[in-house]
Every structure is written in structure tokens, then in C-alpha cells.
Amino acid sequence: MRTRIINTILIAGFLFAVLGVFNLSVINGKKLKELSNRNCIRLLPQPGARGKILDRSGEVIVDNYLTYDVMVMPQNEIELNRTIKVISERLGASTKDLLKRYRAGLQGTFLPVVVQKNVDTKKAIALEELKLDFPSIVIQPHPLRRYAYGNLAAHVIGYLSEIDIWRLSKLSDYGYGSKDIVGFGGVEEKYDYFLREKEGALSVEVDHRGKLVRILGYRPPENGKDILLTIDLRIQKICENTLKGRKGCVLVMEPNTGEIIALSSGPNFNPAAFINQLSPYIAGLFKDRDAPFINRAISGVFPPGSVFKGVVAAGALETGKVNLATTYTCTGSTYVGRRQFKCWDTHGPQSLIDAIAHSCDVYFYKTGILLGPQGIHDYALKFGLGKPSLIDLPYEASGFVPDPLWKKVTRLQNWYDGDTANFSIGQGDLMVTPIQMARMTAVFANGGYLVSPYIVKEIDGHSLSSYRKKSVKVPVRDSTLKYIKQGMRKVVSSPNGTASILSGVGVNLSGKTGTVQVPKGAPHGWFTGYFPSDKPRFVIVVFLENGGSGYACSVLTKQIVEEMVKQELI
Amino acid sequence: MQRSNRLILIVSLVIVCLGILSIYSSTYQKEGELWKLIYKRQIFWIILGLIFFVLLSNFNYRRFWDLTYFLYAVLVFLLLLVFILGIVRLGAQRWIRFGWFNFQPSELAKLCMVIFLARYFSTKSVDNVELQVPKFGIFRAFIIPFIFVAVPVGLIIEQPDLGTGMIIVFLFIALMYLGGVKMKFFYMLLATAIISIPVFWNYLRDYQKNRLIVFLNPNIDPLGAGYTVIQSRIAIGSGGLFGKGWLSGTQGQLHFLPEAHTDFIFASFAEEWGLFGAMVLLFLYFLLIREGIKIALSTKDQFGRLLAYGICLMLGVQIIINVSMNLGLAPVVGIPLPLMSYGGSSILITFISLGVLVNIGKRRAVF
Secondary structure, X not given: OHHHHHHHHHHHHHHHHHHHHHHHHXXXXXXXXXXXHHHHEEEEEEOOOOOOEEOOOOOEEEEEEEEEEEXXXXXXXXXXXXXXXXXXXXXXXXXXXXXXXXXXXXXOOOOOEEEEEEEOHHHHHHHHHHHHOOOOEEEEEEEEEEEOOOOOOHHHHOEEEEOOHHHHHHHHHXXXXXXXXXXXXXXXXXXXXXXOOEOXXXXXXXXXXXXXXXXXXXXXXXXXXXXXXOOOHHHHHHHHHHHOOOOEEEEEEOOOOOEEEXXXXXXXXXXXXXXXXXXXXXXXXXXXXOOOOOOHHHHOOEOOHHHHHHHXXXXXXXXXXXXXXXXXXXXXXXXXXXXXXXXXXXXXXEOHHHHHHHOOXXXXXXXXXXXXXXXXXXXXXXXXXOOOOOOOOOOOOOOEOOOHHHHHHHHXXXXXXXXXXXXXXXXXXXXXXXXXXXXXXXXXXXXXXXXXXXXXXXXXXXXXXXXXXXXXXXXXXXXXXXXXXXXXXXXXXXXXXXXXXXXXXXXXOEEEEEEEOOOOOOOXXXXXXXXXXXXXXXXXXXXXXXXXXHHHHHHHHHHHHHHHHHOOOO | OOHHHHHHHHHHHHHHHXXXXXXXXXXXXXXXXXXXOHHHXXXXXXXXXXXXXXXXXXXXXXXXXXXXHHHHHHHHHHHHHHHHHOEXXXXXXEEEEEOOEEEOHHHHHHHHHHHHHHHHOOOXXXXXXXXXXXXXXXXXXXXXXXXXXXXXXXXXXXXXXXXXXXXXXXXXXXXXXXXXXXXXXXXXXHHHHHHHHHXXXXXXXXXXXXXXXXXXXXXXXXXXXXXXXXXXXXXXXXXXXXXXXXXXXXXXXXXXXXXXXXXXXXXXXXXXXXXHHHHHHHHHHHHHHHHXXXXXXXXXXXXXXXXXXXXXXXXXXXXXXXXXXXOOOOOOOOOXXXXXXXXXXXXXXXXXXXXXXXXXXXXXXXX
């Protein structure tokens, strides 16, 4: 009896053991198998390099350099403290910070945690030597963005930072994840998909101390694709140096193709600050009321002022409202209805070409009223105003071209002749971006084509020309263009021309100045033009926000063109 | 030689061979010459154990009757010696150095106590050759043997080696039961045990308390006390049906599983051989124990019967507790898996025990 009970207990014990093994290996087998893999398999990310950004001749504007990240494998407290202590000794960083970063970055037992970023080669080697005693230290080379010219073309390039929620929600379907570094603004954002690298990974088997036993698999990282811009670094430098410190922008474009040769917007920022996490500097940029992150050349909208007169003149000539013989006498002002509209000077009798050369407001008040608001509006659209130029940079503004119906609908007011008068000298509700002005100017420079501006020439050696929108012929007669071009040439060549200061720069320019009165502060200034006049190779737009006048812009243009001539770039 | 004796020898040889494979697999990747030689040392101990097995299977077990008190005295002496000369390893003082090897007297204690208890509970009346045990009063049935058991158990628990101590206590109760002590004493024993649990708890060392708490919930401290249990469960579970294959277990070979060649050899074996291998191993053990119990049942001599039973229980309980501990179903106590775990003392004592068992089997017809 008693022996039977003891036997039963023994048999029960064995059954218990068998069931226990069955439970673990069959019922929980899958889960435990994975835990076992997690124990011994580590994934070491292998960062690739982001694509370089080059100027049109292949000169490097932005590339990468190697720094090292110090990482620690997750492990038990005692080992961890020992490891962190030795790292802090070598790096001169405080143990507390390292531990804090370790705890913040801990993702799982199989992934190493970055405790210190951007360590230079010397220190990295010093730490690498410790690996024998501290196998849990991982030194990972890590390419970082290098901005060879600092602030240069900051708005064209953009900057890099950790992805924000808004972008993540848009991009998560395209393989982006949280904590990804993505481009903000400029080419870095627009072409992020091409520039971004594909992270590779090394999967290794490690023992209980984190020491590598063998390599299980390797997926090499893929570098991002290099991007060749249409920017000419030399001209870009000239523009940057000339604009330096001013609020405004300089835009140089090839009139036939729409290639952006130089784009400089001020105030700008140093993209490297985001790499080095210079937080006070970055915070200062975001708080700056002058909005240094805004690319004024494409995202800033301003009234065009007198540079708009070319459009009005073209419209009036096309519709036959005026011809070359039409003359109005400028007495310094004119009455539209019962209101007096002033000219900025007293010009006397003016033909169309003179009126352009002298930027006579009275002439254009009258011409504008003849053409009518709808006519001006239609021709403005034909010259590419009121809609984005579709340049390949993010956050382009579309500007605005008013018309009587719009005013009726939105403001519940009638359109008066006074509005037409303002409209015809480029003031009032009309808003344009500098890139639209460059496009408009290019129509005169290239013989009547509205070009599609672009800034990226090639990606990874492949030309993008076949994907590009073709230029559109603006429906104006050659004679119309010829007359307006004569006027624009006279702006510079005539002694009384508004930009006569540009006459002796060594190359023939044509252009148009503009000064826009603003409710607050100094007026905005414009100069749009092209050169050489007979065979235009460059369209230039200089805009100064609250920068004084068209004259100030002409002075800047002069400096730029003179420097270009000096460097034999024309 | 009878069939059952041959079976015991063959089964135990198969088990030790599996043990050598597992020890080799879990240590061959370790650094240091010592680790690389460890399976050879195990082979040496097995050969020595086999010699003892043959010697003892031809040594009349009845002579242990006369040697009992001498063995008991030697045991107590050795256990005292552990306190004086013992080597501390893994936080416990369990070993005595004999020349070039270490001996663990607590292993010996299990066998000695089985012999002692078997003799004690098979005393016969001088007058009519009748078993006296059922007539024992509380004093002779419980208190005197308890004192005899308490001395070595106390010394063993102080080493500290709670597991072995508890096994001896279990053997004491089991042999008392099989010896035929009146049931009412067991009820009294149960009552005393329940009352003394809180007192006993206070005498436990911190790490022992920890282990008991961790046993109840291993995730309390995954990198500390619960680590071994978690890793052992992972090792067994990740083996799946047919295992990762010999020399391919990651848990054991990459040392995530501590003590993979000693107390947790079952886990490293199950990792490489899977559910299938573990079942085969447990079946082999079951065959071994079943043969032992067959011998016990067919032995007329009360001393031999209790001795055989005691040996079977000693091995069986160690196997069950060790495997349960590997499965995370029993607290982690330092109990090796007989015939598998690396360790000279354990191998030697197990083979001696099996030798005694075989001898009982040979002589059961005598009476």
C-alpha cells in the first residue's frame, strides 16, 4: 500500500517533468525561440552616406565627413556602470549624461544604444582599443553633412533634422520612420527621397558578454544619390557676398532654359547648426522676426511695382490700345476720376519706350485704364503671374493677380478706375514672387517664351531634362517684345534711365527698376533685367525688402555684374 | 548477471554518454585550457564510477548494516571538515580538496543517510525476528532518527546547500513512511512542519529567500536572481521538437545559460536535442528508477528493500527536482542531475548507489 503511493508519486513526478518540457518546447516554443534569438543576435546598423549636392560643374557644395558614434550594448547594471565609466574617462564626458542618453535610447536587448555622437577619429581609436576588455562598446562610423561654404545657398540646400510629426504622417508610406533624419526646405527636402541613404545592417551572433562570435548576415548600406544643381558656385558666391546682411534676394536665371544659376535670399542661416545641435542659435533663428528660413525668392510675395509695367505695355501694344506713336504728357500727376494720382517725377511728353525708360507712372495710369483691369489681369497671367512657377523647390508661393470679379466677390466692392491705375503700376493687391519676375523678364530676354525654372540638373548622373515641362510661347507679337526690349535697354543706356548707373559695367544690360511704397518702413526695391542685351545669357532679379528703392537694387546689380565681368563669367 | 542488472548498467551508460556530449557542447567554446578538458575529466570520473559500480555490485550490501554507524561518523566528520577546510565556490562552502580533486561530502551524505535510515527502520526484535517499527512510539519512531538526521542536514544547510538538505529530509520522511511508522506520527510531523515554516524562513539566507521569491515570479529580477531560470526556460523552449542540433545550441554555447554543464545541463541538452531528446532522456531515467523499484519490491529483506527504495527515491527525487528547476517549476537549488551533470562526487556516488542497488538485486533470492 505504502509502496504503491510512493511509486505513484515518482511516476507523477516524471509525468510532471515531461509535461513541463512539452509546455516549453511546443506550447511556448515559438516565443522562447524568438527570445533565444534576441539573446544572441544583434543588429548593428550600418549607416550610409547621404547624397552630395554639387554645383553645375560638379563642384561640391554639400558633402559628408566621417564621425564616430559610441554605442553600448545593453547589459546588466554592474557591467554597464563599468563600461560607462571607462567611456566617460576617455571622452571627458560626464557619466551622468552618458547614462541618461543610454536610458533614453534603450530600445531592446539586441540593439546597441548610442551614448555619444560625433566623436572624432582620435578618440574613436582610443575607445576601439578598449574593446578587448569591454566587448559591449561598439564604435560606429557615421557620416555627417559638411557644408563647405557655411551659409552659402542655405535656402537652396535646406537643412537636415529629425523628422517631425507632420512630415512623418505624410511620408510614413514611403519607408520613413520616426527618428529618421530628413531634409527641411530646399533641395534637401524636395529631393530627400533621392538624397537619403538606405541603412544597411550587420546581424551578428554574440555571446553573453556581447562579444562577437560570428557574422550571420550583412546588408550593405546604400549611399544616397548625388544631386547636380544648376547653380554656378562662382556666381552664387558673388550674389551672396553682394546681398550680405540685407533683407531680400538675388536670383540669376538662364533665360532660355530656366536654369537657376544663383539664388540667394537674406537673411539666411547656417545649416551646419542643425548637425551640431547648436540649440540657442537655432532657437534664435526661429524667433527672428525677419524669418531667415523663408526663401524670399520663391516663397516671398510682394507687390512688383514698376517692374510690372512691362506686362501692361505688352498688353496695351498687343490689343492696340497704344502704339509707338502714342504720347502722353507727364505733368507730375494725373486725375483718375476725381482723385489725383502722382508720378514720381515730372517727365513731360512720353512715348511708350521713354515711359519704360523713365518709369513714368502717368503714362501707365492712362495706358492701364485704356487696357482695362481685366486686360491687365489676363496679360499678367500670360506672363506667369498669379500661379507658381513650379520650380523644384518646396514651399513656393503663387502670388496674386486681382481682377474686378474677385473684388466684387470677396470684398463686395466695385472695381474703380483708381484700382486700375494702381494695378497698372504694379501696386495695390497685385502680389508676385521674385521667381515670377525672373520668368516674366525671361519672356522678353528669350523672345517670347515662358520658361519653367528648375534648380536640379542631374540626379546621380541622369539628366532630368526629359521630365521637365517645356517652355510655353507667350501669345505676343515679336514687334511688341522688340519695343518693350528697346524700352528696357533705354532704362540702362539713356542718361535719364532709372538704372543708368548700370551703363558702364562692361556689358550691355536691359532691365526695369521698381520701387514699392509699403504701409510700414522703407519701400521695397526691385531690379529685373537681363544681360548681355543683344544675346541674353542671364536674367537677374534683385529684390530688397524694405531696402529703399529700385536704385539701391540697381547698385547691387552693378556690383554683381561688375564682379561677374571681372571674373570673366559672362 | 540478471536482466535487470544489465539494464541498469546499459541505461546508465547511455545516460552518461549523453551527459558527456552535453558537457562537451556547452564548454568547448569557452576560453581556457581548463574548460576544454572538462569533458575528459568527466570521462575519468565515469570510469572511476564504473569501477566502484562493479566493486559494489559484488560487495554484499548486508555488510553496510554493520558499517552504518562507522559511515555515519565518517560523514559527520567530513561535513565538519568542510567548515574548516572547505573551498568556497559560487558563494557556498561545499567542497573539500583531496589532492588534485574536490570532493563534495553532501553528495556522500545522501547515500550515507539512506543506509542509515534503511537500517534504522528495519531493526528487528531479538526475540521473534519481527519488525519493530510499527510498534515504535513517538520517541523511537521520530525523535531519535530526527536527531540523527538533523545533525548532517544542519551542517549541509549551513554550507549552504539547501537542496541536498531538503532531499535528505525528504528521504527521511519517505523511508519512515515505507518503514511502517504509524500514520499518526506523520500527521504530527506535518503539523510541526507547518508551524515551523515562519521560523525556518528567518534562518534562510538572503539569496535563498530571493531564489524562492524568484521561483514564484522569475520576472521580478530578470538580470539578477531570475536570470538563470529565464535563460533555462528559453533554452528548453527554443529547442522545439527536435532541437538545434548537437554543438548548435546558442543558449548553452554562448553562455547565456549559466551552469550549462552542471545544474542546468538538462536545459542545454534539451536545447540541442529538443522535446524528442528530452523525452528519451526522461524515459531512460524512468527505466532506471523502475528497475530499481522492481528490485526493491522483490526484495524480502527489509533492510535491502528500504535501501533499494531509498536509492531509487534519492535518484528519482534529484532527477525530478533538477528537471523541474530547469523548467522553472521548482526553486533553483544546487541539485545536480544524476549521471548527466558534470561533477566527480555526484557521478561517483550515483554509480556507487547503483552498484549497491544491483547487489541487492543479485541477492534478493537469498532470503
